[in-house]
Amino acid sequence: MRIEARQHTCIGSGQCVFTDPDAFDQDDNGIVQVLRPNPEGPEQEALARQAMQVCPSRSISVVED
Template identity: 40%
Template sequence: MKVTVEQDKCVAAGQCAAAAPDVFDQRDEDGVVVLLTDGPSPELADAVRHAAAACPALAIHVAE
């Protein structure tokens, strides 16, 4: 699994950080997504997919 984010599309909703806090965080100053790892472990795969699906800006992309 390879994860990418488009920070310029992010609306700082925080759904990703709530769904997969080991993979996503938010910048303190504006809440924009920060990708902590672009290759999460297999046990985090479902949470990452959920985060991508929950993103209101569709700023998270997952390649299997």
Template identity: 45%
Template sequence: MRIEFDEPKCVAAGQCAMVAPDVFDQRDDDGVAVVLDDTPGPGQHEVVREAAAVCPAAAIHLIES
């Protein structure tokens, strides 16, 4: 799995960071999400899929391999 993140679409809701804190974080200054690991291991795939699903801006795109 590879994560593609469309930063301009991010509305800083923080859902991704709450669901998958090992993979996503938020910048302190504006709350926009940051991808900590764009190729998470298999143990993270479930929570990354959930993070993408709950993103209100649909800014997280997953490339399944």
């Protein structure tokens, strides 16, 4: 599994950071930054999927390898 973020569509709501602060952060403009692009284990994978679902701009994708 791999997390991808489309920074050009991010609106800076921060829902991804609230969902999984170990995997996501925001830059000085509030734009998503992926800190952990390859989640390990079921718990991290579940949080990545949840972050994808709560993103209001649909800027986060989870790619299954």
